[in-house]
Amino acid sequence: MTLYNLSIHDAAERLRKKEISSRELTLSVLERIAKTDTKVKAYITLNEDQALAQADQADQAISKGIARPLTGIPLSIKDLICTQGLLTTCASKILENFVPTYDATVIEKLKAQGAVILGKVNMDEFAMGSTTEHSGFKITANPWNLDHTPGGSSGGSAASVAADMCLGSLGSDTGGSIRQPASHCSVVGLKPTYGRVSRYGLVAFASSLDQIGPLTKNVKDCALMMNAIAGYDPKDSTSVNECVPDFTATLTQSIKGKKIGIPREYFSTEGIDPDVKNSIDQALDTLKSLGAQCVDISLPHTPYAVAAYYVIAPSEASSNLARFDGVKYGIRDMEQTELVDMYKKSRSRGFGLEVQRRIIIGTYALSSGYYDAYYKKASQVRTLIIRDFKAAFESCDILISPVSPSPASIIGQHSEDPLKMYLSDIFTISANMAGIPGLSVPCGFNQMGLPVGLHLMGRHFDEATLLNVAHCFESATDFHTKRPSL
Amino acid sequence: MKISAKEVQNVAELARLELDEALTAKLADQIGSILNYVDTLKKVDTTGVPPTNHALSLSNAFREDVVVPSPGTDKALANAPLKENGCFVVPKIVG
Numbered sequence: 001m002t003l004y005n006l007s008i009h010d011a012a013e014r015l016r017k018k019e020i021s022s023r024e025l026t027l028s029v030l031e032r033i034a035k036t037d038t039k040v041k042a043y044i045t046l047n048e049d050q051a052l053a054q055a056d057q058a059d060q061a062i063s064k065g066i067a068r069p070l071t072g073i074p075l076s077i078k079d080l081i082c083t084q085g086l087l088t089t090c091a092s093k094i095l096e097n098f099v100p101t102y103d104a105t106v107i108e109k110l111k112a113q114g115a116v117i118l119g120k121v122n123m124d125e126f127a128m129g130s131t132t133e134h135s136g137f138k139i140t141a142n143p144w145n146l147d148h149t150p151g152g153s154s155g156g157s158a159a160s161v162a163a164d165m166c167l168g169s170l171g172s173d174t175g176g177s178i179r180q181p182a183s184h185c186s187v188v189g190l191k192p193t194y195g196r197v198s199r200y201g202l203v204a205f206a207s208s209l210d211q212i213g214p215l216t217k218n219v220k221d222c223a224l225m226m227n228a229i230a231g232y233d234p235k236d237s238t239s240v241n242e243c244v245p246d247f248t249a250t251l252t253q254s255i256k257g258k259k260i261g262i263p264r265e266y267f268s269t270e271g272i273d274p275d276v277k278n279s280i281d282q283a284l285d286t287l288k289s290l291g292a293q294c295v296d297i298s299l300p301h302t303p304y305a306v307a308a309y310y311v312i313a314p315s316e317a318s319s320n321l322a323r324f325d326g327v328k329y330g331i332r333d334m335e336q337t338e339l340v341d342m343y344k345k346s347r348s349r350g351f352g353l354e355v356q357r358r359i360i361i362g363t364y365a366l367s368s369g370y371y372d373a374y375y376k377k378a379s380q381v382r383t384l385i386i387r388d389f390k391a392a393f394e395s396c397d398i399l400i401s402p403v404s405p406s407p408a409s410i411i412g413q414h415s416e417d418p419l420k421m422y423l424s425d426i427f428t429i430s431a432n433m434a435g436i437p438g439l440s441v442p443c444g445f446n447q448m449g450l451p452v453g454l455h456l457m458g459r460h461f462d463e464a465t466l467l468n469v470a471h472c473f474e475s476a477t478d479f480h481t482k483r484p485s486l
Numbered sequence: 487m488k489i490s491a492k493e494v495q496n497v498a499e500l501a502r503l504e505l506d507e508a509l510t511a512k513l514a515d516q517i518g519s520i521l522n523y524v525d526t527l528k529k530v531d532t533t534g535v536p537p538t539n540h541a542l543s544l545s546n547a548f549r550e551d552v553v554v555p556s557p558g559t560d561k562a563l564a565n566a567p568l569k570e571n572g573c574f575v576v577p578k579i580v581g
């Protein structure tokens with residue numbers, strides 16, 4: 001029996017029934033990685049010995065009858081979430097030797113459930129990018145077509161789930177970085193509401209936009225991981241003390257009468273690939289056949305969301321990344337005898353081009369004389385975007401759009417045109433600006449066999465409705481059952 | 487919106503980055519076109535609209551004034567490229 005291709009809930013049930021052990025499961029996934037990751041290149045660091053030790057502990061817990069939903073489940077972790085004693089690079093040369101002395105809150109929570117940490121996976125450096133090509137170490141391939149990117153920035157997470165090199169993964173999403181790679185790799189990805197999941201131990205990119213979330217093989221697994229990681233954390237002053245429901249409890253509820261908003265600005269966006277458009281139209285028909293009602297919605301400030309985002313995110317990044325100075329952690333140019341020279345040489349050697357580009361844009365936007373024209377203006381537009389969503393959710397329960405205007409790009413295609421790459425984030429960015437949850441669920445393939453994802457957005461703290469609608473959609477379709485041949 | 491190589495150099499100085507001439511020119515071009523795009527924000531009337539810094543209206547998060555254990559010097563210095571006597575070491579900054 002093949003074990004590595006099991007989903008989380010399937011494996012958990014077999015573990016509880018003692019049909020399989022976590023050691024067998026973990027070994028099967030590690031073998032799969034050894035065979036497959038030479039092609040996909042998702043992992044930066046493998047945690048083999050620790051993972052097997054964790055699997056053995058999980059097996060003991062199971063034999064004692066104290067198993068929890070993620071006990072013994074092998075997971076991969078995006079390499080910007082701190083793991084005690086395990087290299088955490090943010091896919092940046094500046095942190096190539098950084099070994100955290102503590103666990104992020106989400107890692108503590110996974111470990112408390114007895115999950116198995118397989119290793120750390122690739123990403124765009126400091127999560128800045130939508131293709132995983134901007135990693136300081138390697139380029140990850142899309143398991144569905146190795147000439148294409150897996151999307152990004154959580155490309156290693158999405159690729160490792162799609163290629164059965166883990167049962168689920170944690171990523172992070174600042175402008176679409178969970179949902180877009182999930183869409184490009186045909187897996188489920190959820191960006192929770194801002195404040196729903198603790199950011200303690202997540203290396204910050206843009207603090208007002210970042211959120212950690214799961215990438216999984218199906219919607220139920222996503223709900224199980226959300227149950228494990230959500231909740232208030234006093235160590236994150238922006239986490240919100242809001243009641244956390246059991247996200248699996250409402251998955252199978254009927255969606256009859258649910259109102260689905262179709263934002264007309266999204267569907268009139270230029271450059272939506274015809275295959276993507278087709279898949280979304282078919283998905284809407286499926287939802288209608290399940291009893292959902294479609295309503296026409298307007299989000300009038302949509303055309304300005306990308307521009308506002310590319311002021312706010314780099315501004316926050318330029319401030320957050322000031323901490324990498326060659327003093328406290330990371331690499332340092334030891335030759336320099338002057339402090340400022342040491343800062344400059346260490347940073348310019350350590351940061352890749354995209355990161356330096358965003359630091360420069362952010363520093364420029366925040367610099368005296370430009371602050372009002374850029375940062376303040378963008379923050380005001382952000383208010384208008386939030387008001388758009390508030391108004392929209394008065395007449396619908398969720399909003400639907402494509403995740404990305406086109407399927408995964410060919411490796412190398414976008415690297416010389418940053419603006420074009422930024423514009424492809426049009427459907428995902430607004431959820432981060434407004435702090436609302438967003439989910440990607442597989443909804444088709446283009447003519448080349450590249451996956452397409454359906455994007456669902458909901459009200460603040462209403463992940464349950466997104467998971468419910470996504471689960472009903474998934475149950476009525478078979479896209480999530482397809483796996484790439486590798 | 488044009489941004490000159492000199493402006494890029496000034497901003498790089500503020501951000502403590504060292505860019506060579508070729509990269510400066512390339513960035514000036516790319517950042518110019520990104521800022522051009524960002525200038526579309528000027529079309530939006532934001533008169534009287536308050537800026538949003540966080541999507542959820544958060545107030546200050548206070549905790550009880552209770553001492554909790556801190557990581558301690560060894561952990562804090564564990565990743566320091568240079569350390570001595572329980573301190574981070576930097577190049578000499580006073581004469």
